[in-house]
Amino acid sequence: MYDFKIEAADKATLYSDLASALEGLVAGETDGIANMANASALIWESLPDVNWVGFYRNVGGELVLGPFQGRPACIRIPFDQGVCGAAAATRQVQRVKDVHAFPGHIACDSASNSEIVVPLVRDGELLGVLDIDSPKHGRFDAGDEAGIVRLAEIITRAI
Ligand code: SME
Numbered sequence: 001m002y003d004f005k006i007e008a009a010d011k012a013t014l015y016s017d018l019a020s021a022l023e024g025l026v027a028g029e030t031d032g033i034a035n036m037a038n039a040s041a042l043i044w045e046s047l048p049d050v051n052w053v054g055f056y057r058n059v060g061g062e063l064v065l066g067p068f069q070g071r072p073a074c075i076r077i078p079f080d081q082g083v084c085g086a087a088a089a090t091r092q093v094q095r096v097k098d099v100h101a102f103p104g105h106i107a108c109d110s111a112s113n114s115e116i117v118v119p120l121v122r123d124g125e126l127l128g129v130l131d132i133d134s135p136k137h138g139r140f141d142a143g144d145e146a147g148i149v150r151l152a153e154i155i156t157r158a159i
Helices: 011-026 032-046 082-090 142-156
Strands: 052-058 062-070 076-078 094-096 114-122 125-134
Touching: 011 032, 011 142, 032 052, 032 062, 032 142, 052 082, 062 082, 062 125, 076 082, 082 094, 082 114, 082 125, 114 142, 125 142
Parallel strands: none
Antiparallel strands: 052 062, 052 125, 062 076, 094 114, 114 125
16 A cells, blocks of 8 residues: 655645656556546545545546545536536536536535546547545635646546
């Protein structure tokens, strides 16, 4: 078992440490499921105030649940539904301060109040999305987005 203790004083350092740990964790491993599983566990263990961290994979134009940490979640999400679907359809990061105000939001866990979803695109192909939920309203700011996009880039190369 790996024991990463990532407790940085500031956000930039936190994400920098997290990126280094993630690089180490996926180095030399080509199995995408294993790498998504370890990535979700690392992020879950390291980010405060999150209640769901995980992946949806693009399986034939539909998002299908992948490795995650948190409560059991919706298994299939069409591209025209929810925050995850919007990230997949637009290939743009969706950073939502209040998920209850997002049209079509899918409430897998009623504890979630804010959410960030980052599309995973490699060589023009959408592989899936990384989804992180929080019970806090407005949990994710621009600094979190920059850090999580960096983590998503590392994962995209490893799945
Ligand atoms: N809330 C998401 C669904 C996935 S769960 O949060 C794990 C959405 O609206 O896309």
